[in-house]
Amino acid sequence: xxTADDLKFQEFDDAANLLAANPDATTISIDEPVEIPKNQHSxxxxxxxxxxxxxxxxxxxxxxxxxxGQKKSAPFWTFEYYQTFFDVDTYQVLDRIKGxxxxxxxxxxxxxxxxxxxxxxxxxxxxxxxVFTIAVSGNLSNFFIxxxxxxxxxxxxxxxxxxxxxxxxxxxxxxxxxxxxxxMWRNSKVMxxxxxxxxxIVCVYGYSLFIYIPTAVLWIIPQKVVRWxxxxxxxxxxxxxLVMTFWPAVRDDNRRIAVATVATILLLHALxxxxxLAYFFDAxxxxxxxxxxxxxxxxxxx
Amino acid sequence: xxxLADVSIPQDIPVEGEITVPVGSHxxxxxxxxxDEPVKDTIMRDLKAVGKKFVHVMYPRKxxxxxxxxxxxxxxxxxxxxxxxxxxxxxxxxxxxGPQFAEVFVIxxxxxxxxxxxxxxxxxTISFFQSLCxxxxxxxxxxxxxxxxxxxxxxxxxxxxxxxxxxxxxAMFGWSTLASTAFLADSQPPNRKALVVYxxxxxxxxISWMILTFTPQ
Numbered sequence: 446x447x448t449a450d451d452l453k454f455q456e457f458d459d460a461a462n463l464l465a466a467n468p469d470a471t472t473i474s475i476d477e478p479v480e481i482p483k484n485q486h487s488x489x490x491x492x493x494x495x496x497x498x499x500x501x502x503x504x505x506x507x508x509x510x511x512x513x514g515q516k517k518s519a520p521f522w523t524f525e526y527y528q529t530f531f532d533v534d535t536y537q538v539l540d541r542i543k544g545x546x547x548x549x550x551x552x553x554x555x556x557x558x559x560x561x562x563x564x565x566x567x568x569x570x571x572x573x574x575x576v577f578t579i580a581v582s583g584n585l586s587n588f589f590i591x592x593x594x595x596x597x598x599x600x601x602x603x604x605x606x607x608x609x610x611x612x613x614x615x616x617x618x619x620x621x622x623x624x625x626x627x628x629m630w631r632n633s634k635v636m637x638x639x640x641x642x643x644x645x646i647v648c649v650y651g652y653s654l655f656i657y658i659p660t661a662v663l664w665i666i667p668q669k670v671v672r673w674x675x676x677x678x679x680x681x682x683x684x685x686x687l688v689m690t691f692w693p694a695v696r697d698d699n700r701r702i703a704v705a706t707v708a709t710i711l712l713l714h715a716l717x718x719x720x721x722l723a724y725f726f727d728a729x730x731x732x733x734x735x736x737x738x739x740x741x742x743x744x745x746x747x
Numbered sequence: 748x749x750x751l752a753d754v755s756i757p758q759d760i761p762v763e764g765e766i767t768v769p770v771g772s773h774x775x776x777x778x779x780x781x782x783d784e785p786v787k788d789t790i791m792r793d794l795k796a797v798g799k800k801f802v803h804v805m806y807p808r809k810x811x812x813x814x815x816x817x818x819x820x821x822x823x824x825x826x827x828x829x830x831x832x833x834x835x836x837x838x839x840x841x842x843x844x845g846p847q848f849a850e851v852f853v854i855x856x857x858x859x860x861x862x863x864x865x866x867x868x869x870x871x872t873i874s875f876f877q878s879l880c881x882x883x884x885x886x887x888x889x890x891x892x893x894x895x896x897x898x899x900x901x902x903x904x905x906x907x908x909x910x911x912x913x914x915x916x917x918a919m920f921g922w923s924t925l926a927s928t929a930f931l932a933d934s935q936p937p938n939r940k941a942l943v944v945y946x947x948x949x950x951x952x953x954i955s956w957m958i959l960t961f962t963p964q
Contacts, residue, residue, distance in 0.1 A: 531868040534938040601960040
């Protein structure tokens with residue numbers, strides 16, 4: 446029985462089961478650089494490199510690098526070139542959003558959802574929505590906190606929209622640029638690292654910001670505990686998507702550099718959340734009678 | 748060829764006729780003929796076109812007139828009047844007030860351009876200026892809402908007036924979004940309609956927010 450099975454292409458599950466059933470049998474497993482069998486792998490079962498390569502499709506990524514130049518064959522000054530970045534349907538965008546909010550352990554967001562079709566629609570409009578959501582919720586939250594105080598006069602605080610826009614778009618474009626440059630540099634030193642194209646990194650970052658939209662709406666609730674719980678929760682979700690995406694790309698490198706890279710990614714992500722919370726949302730004050738000096742933007746403590 | 752000898756035309760019959768083609772009275776190329784008309788006629792023609800489009804926005808039906816003969820006069824007038832009405836709010840020294848004139852202008856025009864680019868990049872078949880025209884004209888319900896809000900605020904700024912303003916702005920926001928979607932949705936590929944409608948929703952939401960949070964000093 447074992448010899449007949451040896452000659453067939455074997456999925457990892459079969460190999461594991463066969464080995465478990467028959468520990469002494471010799472097995473031949475052939476790597477298949479094709480589509481990932483979606484619902485069968487779990488990272489915890491097989492810590493070997495081959496499984497990760499298959500999951501990430503290293504050959505696939507190399508081909509992606511080459512194909513990325515070939516797919517967008519229109520010259521960059523034509524309109525068709527930019528149309529290739531918007532080649533997504535509604536259900537694809539919704540799937541990608543869902544994948545960024547519910548990270549599944551073991552599934553790589555880029556390989557599973559983006560699959561060499563990065564789009565700019567998601568990142569751009571999620572950032573735009575986030576900018577306005579933060580500005581509007583911040584304004585609403587400040588209004589409810591200061592409601593009833595005699596010295597308070599409501600202002601729409603429109604300046605903050607431009608500040609929010611600058612911050613969020615800078616984060617969503619400059620950090621991926623820096624990360625891409627860094628990964629390219631490390632890739633030249635240490636071979637065989639899974640590498641992503643710049644657009645794929647922008648895509649991951651853009652979709653990972655989606656969780657902050659409902660978080661920003663819920664930040665209207667003027668309770669410190671609630672706000673911080675929300676920060677931690679959303680950071681866990683989107684941070685895990687980022688970590689699972691970028692850990693395979695740096696894992697082959699020097700241990701310290703890999704850990705430092707992932708830590709920096711998480712730190713910047715946390716900094717964005719905490720910074721937005723501190724700047725746009727005033728601290729929910731206790732019931733202290735308002736002092737004689739009119740209250741300016743007291744955003745130092747959160 | 749035996750029968751062809753009968754076909755020859757004798758040389759002595761004169762051939763006569765007109766070289767020029769008679770021009771119909773409704774020729775599209777009337778540039779040289781509208782120079783002589785009174786200025787009032789020219790202006791009235793453009794004003795009538797603009798007015799017809801306003802009526803189209805008020806009762807949105809799927810008509811191609813709005814799309815075919817686009818013009819940007821209506822959007823310009825609406826944008827300027829909206830930006831002017833949004834002035835005078837909280838213009839004190841700390842500049843945390845409402846949007847300035849330039850900010851409103853930029854948001855409306857830049858937002859419309861971005862939405863148009865977005866729909867074209869997603870594969871829409873509408874032309875650039877037609878889309879700008881539709882998005883600009885559909886700001887009209889919100890301009891009406893702004894007018895109503897200013898009138899209501901003249902009466903008072905309490906909770907009741909806020910609720911009235913909220914209802915009016917909300918209704919006009921829905922009307923704007925529905926009107927522009929009615930005009931633009933047909934030109935989009937069918938499986939991407941939601942991707943195109945969402946930015947329009949966001950655009951009118953931002954304008955509605957600016958209108959609703961207007962507080963006079």
